[in-house]
Amino acid sequence: MTSSRPLDAPRPSYGAAAIAGVLVLVLYLLTLAPTTAMWDTSEYITAAYTLGIPHPPGNPLFVLLGRVATLVPLGSVAVRVNLLAALCSAGTAAVWFLVAERVLAQWFTLRWARYAGAAVAALLSATAFTVWNQSVVNEKVYTVSLAFFAVVSWLTVLWCDDPDGRRADRILVLIAYLIGLGYANHPAGFLVGPAVAVAVLARRPRTVLRWKLVLAAVLALGLGLTPFAVEPIRAAHHPALNEGEPTGCTESIGFKCTFSSTTYSRLMDNINRVQYAKPSLSERQAPLSAQAGMWWLYFKWQWLRDAHGAQSGLQLVLAVLFFGLGVTGGVVHWRRDRASFWFFGPLIFTVTAVLVYYMNFKYGASQAPELSDVPREVRDRDYFYLWSYSAWSVWAALGLAALWRTIAVRVKADGAGRWLTTAPILLLGAVPLVGNWRDASRAGETTTREWAHDLLNSVEPYGILITLGDNDTFPLWYAQEVEGVRRDVTVAVTSLLNTDWYPRSLLRRPIVPYDAAKGPAAYRGRAWPMPTTPIFSGSVAQLDSVPEYVELRTPQLFQQGNLRAVVDPRQLEYGVPVRSDLLVLQLLKDNYGVRPFYIARTTGGYVQALGLTPYALMQGLANKILTGPAPTNADTVALGGVGHIDVQRSLELWRGYGGPASIIARGDWVDRPSVGIPVTYIGTALIIGQVLQQQGDTAKADQLRRTAVDMAQATRTLDMFMEPERSPPPAVPSGDAPRSAPLPVNP
């Protein structure tokens, strides 16, 4: 038998919850990112600003919301989208306040004591590391998803209170609608569904037999899914960001091409994330124990991030403490408010245990570092458990309230006195606020924006820049499409060149005039003729016909004009030339002598793998591929085996870079998997400094070396430069590298 809410129970304190939410928002504003950040942040800001389509499933609801956010005249475009994340999480904290207060109302008679306990729930859920860190920069769509969870949670609680009430059926239909709408933001929107079903079955089982109500709920859920219609409509307009290109329209939007089998199959591929080719659940990517261990690793981060392992003992103690408090809170929830437990308990089970099994992750990027030969996620995936840690915080707060009560009733004092004297125990709830501030805060973090400007400016006007993955590409999209910086440069990322849609979008990209006034000083004082030919010489059909890979495993000669490169497939990532390699060479061929051709230095040994070393000329953060072998003279110095350096150009570009000062000012780096970015800067400074030293310019060389050391110390990468030779810096991880078909295994 389930308990219902007592008739004399206090009404929910919406006002107090709103105050809690506002205070959380103030915290987020204090620690808000002033611009974009690494990983997917730039992609989502760009998608919102251009009303484009980010990577599958395309998140159409987020794009709509984000686009509206960008129209609010408040700060920069990036700040507006970051504020959206902050608002969603602050709203969630307010709802968790209500949930906690409701449970406490069953056994805390003093109103202020209930408020105190509920405030701890809001505080813990807002300052758990991953929640906080994701709420001060819009890196993903998960904070919007979290807000959906919170609203559905509260509506379900209201329904459970009065399942036969006048509004009960309408609330259920609204819940179904919001679950559908949440899915249009992110598939995780469905995760709340099982908990709603359990709550309904536990509270009023016969509800599921009322077919009219069930039908209305199904229709409402379908209505909530309709924002997916935005994808083919916008895709047909070919916005700057059109990932997956879910349309059959090649030129402009039309009825026939929109309602075509091509549009349908591409849209379904996008929604179902086909390009990621995730294995079936029976094919585990890591032992289940390791996958649960990943959740625990990130759980430890929530209460004290300790990014550099300086307080691992304290971190473990706190994790055990908050785990124990959460378990206690769960038991208390079960005993004191069974009605809401039937929702909240299954919710936590779904977003924790079920999600661990369903996500089927490889080992985490920073998990079990002693295991050197296990497949790993390209970065830490703590954000996938955002919902788990947020909801767990409510239980941890209830557990802390239970501890408070246990101590208070043993104190020899009257009335409120015993509660007041023991209230300091609640300060435990402020531990994540203090412990996570440094690592969760994004205040003053401008490096990614500077990085995007610096890399784009390393390329001469109308140049083509080959990049590798998320972090050397998305920030550039942001700079070009949102800030209008160096739109004359064509950025071609190899991980997406393996898809069918991306080469088409490159071909469609308009040629934008170079704005010399906004460009770096290095390119002033001479004319830069605007190319008139498309970036690819072939048609869309010819681009589509480029194979996934070519079964060539012996060295091949690539020749164009004075350029003769021996491509050794054994040095390529897959042991054979794949679609992206073929298209990079096609770009090089089609633009030979027409557009400057660059390969970002974040691509590791790609220049060498393509046999282009004799033609590579380092200019700042990128290698320019010359039309003939690089000469060796005072300005063009050979870099033992990895090409040449244009000393004066690199030095001139370096002086204009904003990244180094930003890295040093920040004094830290966001995570180890993206450390290739600062390492590229450091390598650049060391190489230029070394050449200047050889040329006798000791003062400049020392200055560059000092800057390099400062950056290495700030990013804790000094160990990588113990032998400061001219080896290429590590490649930047490409993130969720999309592919349209399985690629051959490296022999």
Add this chain to the structure above:
Amino acid sequence: MPRSFARPDRARLLQALAALVLLAGYADLVAGGVRFAPMLLVVGYFVLIPVALLAR
């Protein structure tokens, strides 16, 4: 007017308004609109439909 008639009318009015706003949003989106289309769709999906679903 009796309440029993007035309330369903209000619900239908809200439903019609929600449908109209969404249709206008999608129509503008099809026409290439990137300013009013998202505004209309967000208002429709986040405000009008929930209100219409709850209305009696």
